[in-house]
Amino acid sequence: MELVTPREAARRLGVSYPTIKQWIYKGVVRTQPTAGGHHRIPDSEVDRLLATSGRPLPPSAALHGPIVALSGRNQLHGIVDEVRSEGLLAQVRLRIGDQTLTAVITRDAIDELKLRRGDEALAVIKSTEVMIARQVAPSAAKARATRHVPAARRRR
Secondary structure (H helix, E strand, C coil): CCEECHHHHHHHHCCCHHHHHHHHHHCCCCCEECCCCCEEEEHHHHHHHHHHCCCCCCHHHCCCCCCCCCCCCEEEEEEEEEEEEECCEEEEEEEECCEEEEEEEEHHHHHHHCCCCCCEEEEEECCCCCCCCCCCCHHHHHHHHCCCCCHHHCCC
16 A cells, blocks of 8 residues: 655645645544654545545646647646446446546557546547527426417428
8 A cells, every 4th residue: 555745745735735644633544653653644545535526636736748749739737536347338427526427438549548436537528519508497398388380380
């Protein structure tokens, strides 16, 4: 199990060092004391806090890795909330700010990416269709349903 300093945990979580210290004192963050009495935070604890926070990733937590360039322009940074694998397919739930995106991908892709809860991930959306919806007031919906169609335009 990898342990990180409170400063490193604060950087990864996008909060200040004093905030982490307060969380430690209040018991919000579980730590392991060193022989010298200093706090060290397990990576799994940082991942848990990232997965449960409703905030988007801090700018400094942008993904760094082997992707050099990608033509898809709709790229969303998020945190993996859940990975469920069954048979050939897997379902990945990604938290992007206060929204959730769910994708179904192959189990091989999950194994190759080594995705697990709390990981940072990038959703790249490539689509030829986008649907837009909005809520309609009940009175407007009823009016549309009972709209009069002139007799000349009715199909027979």
